[in-house]
Amino acid sequence: MFASTLNLTLCRAVLAALLAGSSSVALADPLGYHVEIDTSQFSGAGFLDFAFIAGNSPAPGATATLSQFTGAFGALETQEGSVTGSAPGTLTFGNSSAYNDWFQNVTLGGKFAFNIVFGGDFLNTAGNAGTTFGVGLLDATATSYLGNVNGNLLQFELTPLNGGLPASIAGSTYASIASISAVPEASEWMMLTGGLALIGFALRRRRAVTPA
Structure with missing residues (x-):
């Protein structure tokens, strides 16, 4: 007994x-996230636009590493700034250039997904400017946004240490076709x-x- x-x-x-x-x-700011974009309401050719842009004043260094892509990816259209790798595959963004962008051909009509992990000096270096990572979906002409006519489907705001406030990562979605979920680290x-x-x-x- x-x-x-x-x-x-x-x-x-x-x-x-x-x-x-x-x-x-759940309450802490994780470093890794899983992103899904459902384009089933659209068809034909389109573009996914991945951009990593630092604030106007010098921002502490930051990186965004994208991997485990799924979806109907085509050829790379344009690449600008501090971006290396391939999609599908692994993409690594830095924020050292004024504009860091990866513009990818895709075939609409299905789901796209990837994991993203953030890192860099912003986590332990004080600064007044952060860095934004955003993903937009465009039509075949590359002139009109889909899902959110005003721009990005989703964004992450990376804020460095500032006074007594710790660094933070905040993810937001601006369209029902996009979702963000935290990915637990290996230790968790x-x-x-x-x-x-x-x-x-x-x-x-x-x-x-x-x-x-």
Whole structure:
């Protein structure tokens, strides 16, 4: 009876710790995100425009790394500034140039997705100017925006340290066809997996000591 009660108490304690950990992860500014863009309401050719632009005054260094692309990507149309790689593949943006842009041919009608991870000096260097990462969807003429006639479907605002305020990353969507979700870091996955394994072990021990 004592062993059974102890195991149940342990399970509850571990579960409470996991829930508390999950809440703190959700409230903190993660560095990695998953982005999805649903173009099923459109058809034909189009363009995805990825831009990484620093503020007017000198901004602390920042990077945006895009990977795990899915969707009907075509050939690169134009590239400008501090951008390297390929899509689909991996794209790495810097904010050292005035305008850092990747303009990609796509075939509309399906879903596009990618993961994005931010990094750089802005996380621990004070500054008055941030950096914006945005994604826009354009028609075949490259003159009209789709999903949001005013511009980007989504944006991330990277704000450096400023006085007593820590650096932050804020993601926003401006169209129903775009979504952003946080991607837990590897250490957070390990914490959750380890906690669940501990619960499973405790439950097995509980069943083993329960009288038939």
